[in-house]
Amino acid sequence: xxxxxxxxxxxxxxxxxxxxxxxxxxxxxxxxxxxxxxxxxxxxxxxxxxxxxxxxxxxxxxxxxxxxxxxxxxxxxxxxxxxxxxxxxxxxxxxxxxxxxxxxxxxxxxxxxxxxxxxxxxxxxxxxxxxxxxxxxxxxxxxxxxxxxxxxxxxxxxxxxxxxxxxxxxxxxxxxxxxxxxxxxxxxxxxxxxxxxxxxxxxxxxxxxxxxxxxxxxxxxxxxxxxxxxxxxxxxxxxxxxxxxxxxxxxxxxxxxxxxxxxxxxxxxxxxxxxxxxxxxxxxxxxxxx
Amino acid sequence: xxxxxxxxxxxxxxxxxxxxxxxxxxxxxxxxxxxxxxxxxxxxxxxxxxxxxxxxxxxxxxxxxxxxxxxxxxxxxxxxxxxxxxxxxxxxxxxxxxxxxxxxxxxxxxxxxxxxxxxxxxxxxxxxxxxxxxxxxxxxxxxxxxxxxxxxxxxxxxxxxxxxxxxxxxxxxxxxxxxxxxxxxxxxxxxxxxxxxxxxxxxxxxxxxxxxxxxxxxxxxxxxxxxxxxxxxxxxxxxxxxxxxxxxxxxxxxxxxxxxxxxxxxxxxxxxxxxxxxxxxxxxxxxxxxxxxxxxxxxxxxxxxxxxxxxxxxxxxxxxxxxxxxxxxxxxxxxxxxxxxxxxxxxxxxxxxxxxxxxxxxxxxxxxxxxxxxxxxxxxxxxxxxxxxxxxxxxxxxxxxxxxxxxxxxxxxx
Numbered sequence: 001x002x003x004x005x006x007x008x009x010x011x012x013x014x015x016x017x018x019x020x021x022x023x024x025x026x027x028x029x030x031x032x033x034x035x036x037x038x039x040x041x042x043x044x045x046x047x048x049x050x051x052x053x054x055x056x057x058x059x060x061x062x063x064x065x066x067x068x069x070x071x072x073x074x075x076x077x078x079x080x081x082x083x084x085x086x087x088x089x090x091x092x093x094x095x096x097x098x099x100x101x102x103x104x105x106x107x108x109x110x111x112x113x114x115x116x117x118x119x120x121x122x123x124x125x126x127x128x129x130x131x132x133x134x135x136x137x138x139x140x141x142x143x144x145x146x147x148x149x150x151x152x153x154x155x156x157x158x159x160x161x162x163x164x165x166x167x168x169x170x171x172x173x174x175x176x177x178x179x180x181x182x183x184x185x186x187x188x189x190x191x192x193x194x195x196x197x198x199x200x201x202x203x204x205x206x207x208x209x210x211x212x213x214x215x216x217x218x219x220x221x222x223x224x225x226x227x228x229x230x231x232x233x234x235x236x237x238x239x240x241x242x243x244x245x246x247x248x249x250x251x252x253x254x255x256x257x258x259x260x261x262x263x264x265x266x267x268x269x270x271x272x273x274x275x276x277x278x279x280x281x282x283x284x285x286x287x288x289x290x
Numbered sequence: 291x292x293x294x295x296x297x298x299x300x301x302x303x304x305x306x307x308x309x310x311x312x313x314x315x316x317x318x319x320x321x322x323x324x325x326x327x328x329x330x331x332x333x334x335x336x337x338x339x340x341x342x343x344x345x346x347x348x349x350x351x352x353x354x355x356x357x358x359x360x361x362x363x364x365x366x367x368x369x370x371x372x373x374x375x376x377x378x379x380x381x382x383x384x385x386x387x388x389x390x391x392x393x394x395x396x397x398x399x400x401x402x403x404x405x406x407x408x409x410x411x412x413x414x415x416x417x418x419x420x421x422x423x424x425x426x427x428x429x430x431x432x433x434x435x436x437x438x439x440x441x442x443x444x445x446x447x448x449x450x451x452x453x454x455x456x457x458x459x460x461x462x463x464x465x466x467x468x469x470x471x472x473x474x475x476x477x478x479x480x481x482x483x484x485x486x487x488x489x490x491x492x493x494x495x496x497x498x499x500x501x502x503x504x505x506x507x508x509x510x511x512x513x514x515x516x517x518x519x520x521x522x523x524x525x526x527x528x529x530x531x532x533x534x535x536x537x538x539x540x541x542x543x544x545x546x547x548x549x550x551x552x553x554x555x556x557x558x559x560x561x562x563x564x565x566x567x568x569x570x571x572x573x574x575x576x577x578x579x580x581x582x583x584x585x586x587x588x589x590x591x592x593x594x595x596x597x598x599x600x601x602x603x604x605x606x607x608x609x610x611x612x613x614x615x616x617x618x619x620x621x622x623x624x625x626x627x628x629x630x631x632x633x634x635x636x637x638x639x640x641x642x643x644x645x646x647x648x649x650x651x652x653x654x655x656x657x658x659x660x661x662x663x664x665x666x667x668x669x670x671x672x673x674x675x676x677x678x679x680x681x682x683x684x685x686x687x688x689x690x691x692x693x694x695x696x697x698x699x700x701x702x703x704x
Contacts, residue, residue, distance in 0.1 A: 120347045129548075130578075215541060262510070
């Protein structure tokens with residue numbers, strides 16, 4: 001069981017799947033980590049994005065990767081509109097309202113999907129889904145290798161956006177001190193909606209990168225959302241590099257947990273990390289002072 | 291002054307109260323089953339299936355079959371001895387045993403006369419136990435754990451077979467196929483899901499295989515859901531078994547089959563036992579993975595004209611003819627026949643009638659119906675293989691020979 005070849009392959013597989021966790025967590029780290037919005041609808045919106053990719057492929061024969069320029073802006077607009085006209089309006093500035101609104105939104109989205117798409121498992125049948133790349137001893141599917149590269153690019157792009165642009169400064173200002181930001185002339189509601197939009201756009205990207213190798217059902221969000229919250233806490237609230245590294249660490253933990261403890265017991269690795277991080281480093285690996 | 295948004299925190303009490311309300315909405319415990327207004331004289335049958343959650347698709351397929359049966363029976367005059375029509379009362383177990391049991395409790399107090407369900411053995415155990423308190427007849431449509439009929443409950447009946455005999459038949463069949471090809475296969479790996487269904491089936495399979503001289507190289511358990519099968523594929527590849535035996539639910543079944551192909555794991559056959567994902571949809575959508583896969587499962591009788599007609603009817607509605615459809619169809623027929631012969635809605639009388647059922651299995655490849663402790667001894671599962679037929683991938687019955695529509699292809703071509 002402990003042959004180096006198997007360990008190395010498990011490591012590479014963990015990294016590849018961790019990239020997908022990172023992709024889902026990148027949007028959440030902005031919404032939850034920076035703006036402290038507990039977005040219970042994150043998983044349901046991922047599911048919606050996956051169905052969008054599925055429909056674009058089945059109805060318009062649009063390849064999931066070519067769907068990126070459609071789905072990402074589309075979900076940015078959806079996120080913006082959702083925040084500006086639903087979440088933000090109904091929340092009336094109260095965090096607990098946001099919690100209930102996003103929970104309600106997820107119930108509506110999941111049951112809507114159940115109604116329109118039925119509970120059936122939907123997959124895309126793409127020829128290149130079986131193309132393999134040999135990385136050392138490991139065989140990695142082309143879609144997973146692409147997700148790996150894309151998650152790093154998206155993570156760095158978000159980091160650059162936050163650190164180097166005026167928009168990033170405005171988001172950080174709003175997150176730190178809303179009243180102060182408003183006094184400086186920043187349109188707080190607009191910035192909140194833009195941030196939420198960017199977070200949801202990340203889910204659009206994750207869906208495009210995930211669909212070539214995964215399936216979608218109305219409850220698929222549950223498969224990823226707990227891991228996304230764990231990744232954000234592990235990486236440090238609001239840290240994009242943290243979300244990226246956190247995703248990889250969780251992928252590797254899951255991979256090795258499965259290898260040493262069996263796929264069933266191996267699942268305890270992820271909640272264990274969550275508890276350990278909360279106990280010993282509540283700010284996360286790359287988080288600043290809370 | 292208007293309260294600034296940043297000053298609004300959540301107090302502990304508010305969080306507790308609102309989380310509880312949210313959780314209630316999320317789990318649906320505030321919901322009531324869709325109990326229709328009772329008609330003056332109807333026999334109400336409670337459906338306990340997963341209508342939401344990860345197993346909602348098979349749950350919906352079960353409902354479809356059950357409702358078709360009710361339509362057919364009512365169109366033919368309903369329960370004639372009672373002058374009553376059948377009426378479906380739909381429940382949602384959410385795939386959870388405790389919810390399944392509470393649905394039974396709610397329906398029992400609302401006057402439901404009998405139950406069918408539950409797709410999952412674990413839910414079936416809890417729900418039929420709850421029905422036993424009222425002695426209400428419970429017809430298991432899909433649920434393979436033999437504990438369902440071995441608890442001495444007088445109200446539980448099962449038309450389809452259980453995993454004890456299914457695993458034994460499955461291994462006999464595998465031996466025959468293997469011997470027919472000159473016995474090239476000698477070893478197997480079992481990959482199973484972690485609940486009662488997968489664990490119980492895998493345990494029995496492993497024992498049977500060893501008895502027949504197979505080397506069982508590993509029995510690998512996985513969680514529901516499992517997001518990534520790369521490591522399992524890796525382990526299988528390193529062990530080089532001749533046969534891979536999956537025992538799991540639909541999502542994981544497809545993901546595992548896909549990963550085995552991606553990771554280029556060599557084996558002579560994928561021989562699933564009660565493979566949740568082996569159906570016409572899988573064959574249509576993933577033909578390059580599905581071809582030559584074998585599944586040992588509940589299946590319709592391909593030689594029955596009635597079954598072929600039913601398949602056409604289901605496909606005409608845009609649905610797939612999966613085993614849940616006809617298993618629940620027959621489960622309702624069993625109950626209706628029980629009420630008919632009992633000539634009463636009294637649970638004791640109906641249970642007695644069900645225990646002496648000789649119902650024509652009609653669309654299923656079964657022998658004559660004979661109930662022993664609630665189990666239909668005539669029930670049999672069959673082996674099906676995905677084979678090309680007329681330029682299209684189709685599911686062909688390859689065992690037992692009496693119902694076979696094609697010869698097995700084993701080992702699969704490289």
